[in-house]
Amino acid sequence: MTKKRLKLGIFGFGCVGTGLYKVLEEAGSVEANIKKICIKHADKPRPINKKYFTTDKEELLLDPEINVIVELIDDAKAAFEIVSKAMKNGKAVVSANKKMIAERLPELLKLEQTYKVPFLYEASVCASIPIIRNLEEYYDNDLLTSVSGIFNGSTNFILTKMINDHVSYPVVLKEAQEKGFAESDPTLDVEGIDPKYKLCIILFHAFGLITQPKDIFNFGISRISDFDLNFAQQRNYAIKLIAKCNKNGNEITGFCAPTFIEKEDPLAHVKYEYNGVVLESAFSENQLMIGKGAGDKPTGSAVLSDISALTYDYKYENKKYKHVDKNLKLVNNGTYKVYVRYNDTFSNFEDFSSIEEKFTSPYGNYFIGSINLETLSQSQWIKNKNINIIFIS
Numbered sequence: 001m002t003k004k005r006l007k008l009g010i011f012g013f014g015c016v017g018t019g020l021y022k023v024l025e026e027a028g029s030v031e032a033n034i035k036k037i038c039i040k041h042a043d044k045p046r047p048i049n050k051k052y053f054t055t056d057k058e059e060l061l062l063d064p065e066i067n068v069i070v071e072l073i074d075d076a077k078a079a080f081e082i083v084s085k086a087m088k089n090g091k092a093v094v095s096a097n098k099k100m101i102a103e104r105l106p107e108l109l110k111l112e113q114t115y116k117v118p119f120l121y122e123a124s125v126c127a128s129i130p131i132i133r134n135l136e137e138y139y140d141n142d143l144l145t146s147v148s149g150i151f152n153g154s155t156n157f158i159l160t161k162m163i164n165d166h167v168s169y170p171v172v173l174k175e176a177q178e179k180g181f182a183e184s185d186p187t188l189d190v191e192g193i194d195p196k197y198k199l200c201i202i203l204f205h206a207f208g209l210i211t212q213p214k215d216i217f218n219f220g221i222s223r224i225s226d227f228d229l230n231f232a233q234q235r236n237y238a239i240k241l242i243a244k245c246n247k248n249g250n251e252i253t254g255f256c257a258p259t260f261i262e263k264e265d266p267l268a269h270v271k272y273e274y275n276g277v278v279l280e281s282a283f284s285e286n287q288l289m290i291g292k293g294a295g296d297k298p299t300g301s302a303v304l305s306d307i308s309a310l311t312y313d314y315k316y317e318n319k320k321y322k323h324v325d326k327n328l329k330l331v332n333n334g335t336y337k338v339y340v341r342y343n344d345t346f347s348n349f350e351d352f353s354s355i356e357e358k359f360t361s362p363y364g365n366y367f368i369g370s371i372n373l374e375t376l377s378q379s380q381w382i383k384n385k386n387i388n389i390i391f392i393s
């Protein structure tokens, strides 16, 4: 197989962009050179020679020598414009932008098909864990039933530090931002939106389902209090922000929510910025992949792997999507066991199909009950900041 020499035009030189630069230099094995890097702020100090940088995107997009655009910016709208123009100009594209991919997948697929250029995005889901390529290539014939796990490095870092090292939520959130793990808008991390974007991308490569992030239930970790942490400690639970999708016949369920898991659960041992993906399938049964889910070099390594794959003309074949049963649909009809902590009163018990435990005290109150996912996602009480919910696995 003859390998192509690639000329790269990179958009973004923040956490991931610099990570890519470092791994490309250190690995030295990929037939690719950076020609130009487009950034937003011309006056920011940069760790490498100024000659690489421009704020003019056309310098990259219209350069016939640049055959690969690597899109690593923190703005999904601008990223879509860059990526679509690159594809229209016949350039292969590598991206890490899960928000853009999850929200605009049909348009991106159309562009890829029309302009016959590869579009790869391994870094967009769980950074260094090669989950997309595995779903595409290895799980192309096994009967997958479920994909779940810890899909966000920042929140796993925050939860680990809060629980193991007793660091307060605002302090550890700031640390996650300083380390470059968090999104520019960290609400996306802490409210469970970023892992939901990743779940949408997984749904496509695991089951061939295209769905909009807004149709999937998410709840975050920002309301977790000392009371909740004490409850977890007393019951010997770990708390993880879990994203999960299940396939049952033609129906898919998916959600992202903080979850109490047993300390013996392998995901309980996935700590700090590490992510873990659990795959359940008919033949291979349970498998767990663990790796760093955020950070410069771990994410840069996934981007580098995509660039390397382009040297031998790799592209996703989207096999599950091509052969998808047209009746496959997302439903929110599962029933889940949920811990609900509230401060004063709670008056919506009728939303729950059963209540198995209630506790009130001067320090806080909780109950544990079972609720339908659709009822939970449509409820008004969930918007009350004094109420926290944690699923129980």
Ligand SMILES: NC(=O)C1=CN([C@@H]2O[C@H](COP(=O)(O)OP(=O)(O)OC[C@H]3O[C@@H](n4cnc5c(N)ncnc54)[C@H](OP(=O)(O)O)[C@@H]3O)[C@@H](O)[C@H]2O)C=CC1
Binding pocket: 011, 012, 013, 014, 015, 016, 017, 038, 039, 040, 041, 042, 044, 072, 073, 074, 075, 078, 096, 097, 098, 099, 123, 124, 127, 180, 181, 182, 183, 184, 293, 294, 295, 296, 299
């Ligand atoms: N951080 C991580 O661990 C991971 C991040 N990702 C994704 O990778 C992408 C980049 O994230 P990250 O590196 O953390 O972000 P950063 O905020 O660290 O860097 C963003 C970069 O994008 C540049 N930029 C922003 N808008 C534009 C624009 N319109 N044109 C050109 N450049 C622009 C900024 O320029 P300037 O330097 O001038 O401000 C900056 O260099 C995001 O989509 C993120 O979700 C994916 C996996 C892991």
Ligand SMILES: N[C@@H](CC=O)C(=O)O
Binding pocket: 124, 126, 127, 151, 152, 153, 154, 155, 181, 182, 183, 189, 194, 293, 294, 295
């Ligand atoms: N903000 C994200 C970065 C990687 O996708 C995370 O913390 O997981």
